[in-house]
Amino acid sequence: MDLDLTDEQRAFAEAVADFCKRESGTRLRRDELTDGGRHAHHQGLYQKLADLGWLEVALGECMVDTCLFLEHTGYGMAPIGGFATSAIVAGAIQRFGSEMQRATVLRGITDGRTYSIAMSEPEAGSDVAALACRARPTTSGFVINGQKTWCSNAHFADAILLVARTGGGPGDHDGLTMLLVPADTPGLRISGIDTMGGREVNDLYFTDCAVPADAVVGTIGQGWRQLMAGLNLERLILAALMLGTARRAFDDALAYVRERRQFGRPVGSFQALRHRIADLATEIECCRLLVYRTAALVDRDPSRVLPRESSMVKLKTTEVAREVALAGMQMMGGYGYATEYDMERHVRAALVSTVYGGTSEIQRDIIGKTFGL
Structure with a gap:
């Protein structure tokens, strides 16, 4: 990645990607872990991440690291649905929790509890x-x-x-x-x-x-004010996760249009699909830069609330993830709709992302208000 990452961060991202490929890298394995896609969290797999010490990124001490973890576990389709909500709770406990709550909850999260x-x-x-x-x-x-x-x-x-x-x-x-x-x-x-x-x-x-x-x-x-203080974290978490989903849906679609042949050549060689791939790749790159720029701003001043940037990153990334998944389904034709392939799972994951954590409409309203409207 051409981001301003340290060598340690690059190695961490690669290690997370390798873990996901090894532990949940096939459709068969993911079906085993999720009961055919019925469950979003597998505690045994989650515990392995805890044992590696990687769940400490849920504490948000470095948002770039947290986003790297979310992006790569999202891309790897690792069934660790409990991580995102645990990280959101961790943020609230760190900022406002008592000493006993911090000791119990934050340690619990790093130990694998959700x-x-x-x-x-x-x-x-x-x-x-x-x-x-x-x-x-x-x-x-x-x-x-x-x-x-x-x-x-x-x-x-x-x-x-x-x-x-x-x-x-x-x-x-x-x-x-x-x-x-x-x-x-x-x-x-x-x-x-x-x-x-x-x-x-x-x-x-x-x-x-x-x-x-x-x-x-x-x-x-003071619960309302405390909720507002956590907006950066919550929206970045959701955006980074959907960045991973968008990238995975894109790569799955790209692999398909390279191999699928109609009229004597790969369907991806037709201008209609080639241009669509180009547009989606550009949108994903915009999301990637927006996610990590916002994460860097948070790391620079964790106490600063970023209503415009955090709403922008949530809005843009979830909308693009939905666009990529739906385009992937369209490009794959009937195969994109079949449960035999992962694309239909990408669609389900992406569709709801524009609703939870504040709908796209709410994000647009917040962004508009930051311009005095």
């Missing part, structure tokens, strides 16, 4: 101020009642970073609080949601779910 975050509700997605799930203060802590939905990886997480209302009412940004809730806490029921991507997301039902006072992450009532 974490999830619960924010969306049936009536509150993009409109975070509308959150209604309530954590009522008691003499010993909080009692939580309400529902969360679209909670990624909660079904195998050790604990869930919950954003709940401790004050005010729906429509108020103030009054939201982060709480760390162990997944086995009585009163919490986790129910899977069937999706085209398999078992990834869940409904969470809280019924008189009691947590102690030390479950609070940061300051009571």
